[in-house]
Amino acid sequence: MTRTAFFISDGTGITAESLGRSLLAQFESVDIRMLTKPYIDSVDKAEALVEVINATAVRDGAQPIIIDTIVDADIRDVISQASGFKVDIFSTFLEPLEKELATRSTYSVGSTHSIGRDDAYMNRIDSVHFALDNDDGARTHQYDKADVILVGVSRCGKTPTSLYLALQFGIRAANYPLTDDDLDEDGSLKLPAALAPFRHKLFGLTIDARRLAAIRSERRPNSRYCSMDQCMQEVQQAEGLFRQMHVPFIDTTRFSIEEISTRMIAETGLNRRLSPR
Amino acid sequence: MTRTAFFISDGTGITAESLGRSLLAQFESVDIRMLTKPYIDSVDKAEALVEVINATAVRDGAQPIIIDTIVDADIRDVISQASGFKVDIFSTFLEPLEKELATRSTYSVGSTHSIGRDDAYMNRIDSVHFALDNDDGARTHQYDKADVILVGVSRCGKTPTSLYLALQFGIRAANYPLTDDDLDEDGSLKLPAALAPFRHKLFGLTIDARRLAAIRSERRPNSRYCSMDQCMQEVQQAEGLFRQMHVPFIDTTRFSIEEISTRMIAETGLNRRLSPR
Secondary structure, eight states: EEEEEEEOSSOHHHHHHHHHHHHHHHHHTTTTEEEEEEOOSSHHHHHHHHHHHHHHHHTTTOOOOEEOOOOHHHHHHHHHTSOOOOOOOHHHHHHHHHHHSSSOOOOOOOOSSOOOOOOHHHHHHHHHHHHHHTGGGGGOOTTTGEEEEEETTTTTSSHHHHHHHHHHOOOOOOEEEOOGBOOOOOOOOOOOOOTGGGGEEEEEEEOOHHHHHHHHHHHHTSSTTTTHHHHHHHHHHHHHHHHHHTTEEEEEETHHHHHHHHHHHHHOOOOOSSSOO | EEEEEEOOSOOOOOOHHHHHHHHHTTTTSSSEEEEEEEEOSEEEEEHHHHHHHHHHHHTTTTTOOOEEEOOOOOHHHHHHHHHEEEEEHHHHHHHHHHHHHHHHHOOOTTTSOOOOOOOOHHHHHHHHHHHHHGGGGOOOGGGGOOOOOEESTTTHHHHHHHHHHHHHHHEEEEEEEOOGGGGGGOOOOOOOOTTTGGGGEEEEOOOEEEEHHHHHHHSTTTSSSSHHHHHHHHHHHHHHHHHHTTEEEETTTOOOOOHHHHHEEEEEOOOOSSOOO
């Protein structure tokens, strides 16, 4: 039997969905269809949604699960009339928090992901442009302004990680590719000259050679670039450099971009300029 | 008095922090220091953290607020001994959900933000590279593969939005800048030729001219590019084009990147290829 879950918000829906998925991920054996309903910020929209939920209950033959982060009391009232199993985080926890903090909560509609302070917004946009301007070793003269410089072989995940760091945490991340150009006579990688003055900012990414070959094959099938030999050699040389130069590094093979980023922050103690969104 | 909140997770901490910030955002009058503690995935790490929490309680003269998404029972036990006000989302809601779904939960450690299915990961990385390759009108021959093409004047938020759409939702978003090159003889903007075949994929971004001038000033101070005259004219021409061509558009001035992205998805009914992280 398929069950349906509604993640309902008066804002972007990101918090409701993130929380809902975390809870429902604990029930792998149940087939759950998940629907996010953002911007339910009026009684009219809430009433229309209740009709959808009730129709779903009839169709599924089971009440939908309702997870919401709506704060407006009138809209909450409407949603509460829907036929569903309510996981009501705000009303469950806001009242005890009010007691603990000895103050009333503000119940401001959809404030969590709104634009917030101007400087935080500008910081974030600046970080995105910094990541783009300093992607793939394109420029090296701004490394003094970088919070971190990601290094690794082509296609190990540097670019998405640097962009994620910028968007989520306002961190200025440059990235620099390790290539055959930086090979020594004896076949080992040397630290590229542009990176030498910034060794303390370096963070390495590495990846399983088989996975690297698969990723590169998508881009350039049947090339030397994507061959197992080439990938194994590059990965070995990169890891050798990291160890020799004491550059901390992470194997990205089994990690998502979120995990790579948050583990890197945890390991380096890097200061986040922004809270995650 | 300053209070401290700990967001604790055995994984990235993104869910715990997102939820914690949503709850605590309702208490604007309280000065709350927020600390995220990710990767608390062993009893040892949990015990070390409990010492930090207890020391914080003494220093603050008030118990810290503890919001966690840890699922491992042994680690939970350790954290529960800390001196703190616990907002315990998982144990509050997992049991009733188990009853409702008539099944036991899996309690798998840190599974929410892990890499997941390979194709979802590749899709996300591909979308990021698509956004980069098709940024700022750099290429126009891949527009048939785009899910959406963002259009607007320089620095109205196209690039960060397209990257966010890629990273969060796996949406392939190209973006194209509207410039003086596309002005008609009578001074009105015409639809650039590269966009004409893809009118149904266009989504416009606009921005308040004052804010645009401020943003542009950061990049090129005292230039014609950042003058109020130029900004007002460009914005007016862009909005004129959107209306004339029936291109849906959003004013980004008061919105965060999350809001721009989720509102665009809601308005266009665009299919997300990924759940948000």
